[in-house]
Amino acid sequence: MLNIWNIILIMSLIVFTNIPFGYWRFKVKNLSFQWFAAVHIPIPFIFLFRIYLKVDHSWVNTPLMVLSFLTGQYMGIQVHKLLKKRINTSSWIFVDLWKVFFSKFTPKSK
Numbered sequence: 001m002l003n004i005w006n007i008i009l010i011m012s013l014i015v016f017t018n019i020p021f022g023y024w025r026f027k028v029k030n031l032s033f034q035w036f037a038a039v040h041i042p043i044p045f046i047f048l049f050r051i052y053l054k055v056d057h058s059w060v061n062t063p064l065m066v067l068s069f070l071t072g073q074y075m076g077i078q079v080h081k082l083l084k085k086r087i088n089t090s091s092w093i094f095v096d097l098w099k100v101f102f103s104k105f106t107p108k109s110k
Contacts, residue, residue: 006053007061013049014068015075017042022076023093042069 025038046065055061076093083089089096 006055007064010046010049010053010055011064011068014042014046014065015072017045017049018069018072019076019079020093022073023080024076024091025073026077026080027089027091039073042072 021038021042025035028034028038046069049055050057050065079093080089083096083100087096087099
């Protein structure tokens with residue numbers, strides 16, 4: 001029996017895990033080693049989430065997990081584009097968010 005709350009929880013975890021990796025992936029060269037790392041490093045976390053929450057590999061769950069993965073990557077790219085308009089961005093979302101929220105705001109230099 002599928003527990004809908006476990007599926008919703010794992011989908012949320014997958015999305016939020018992938019946001020930093022999508023952010024990183026946007027900054028690196030397409031199909032480079034770092035690009036492949038940004039795409040593939042989150043996959044073991046997804047397997048651990050699925051094992052811990054006892055979510056099986058069914059024909060319903062797998063497309064939902066892939067959609068969550070792609071959504072997280074896309075959201076990371078969108079966050080990078082948004083911050084790029086305000087500050088000089090790095091490949092690290094946490095560093096850039098620290099700059100925005102906790103440092104003196106320095107606008108993007110031209």
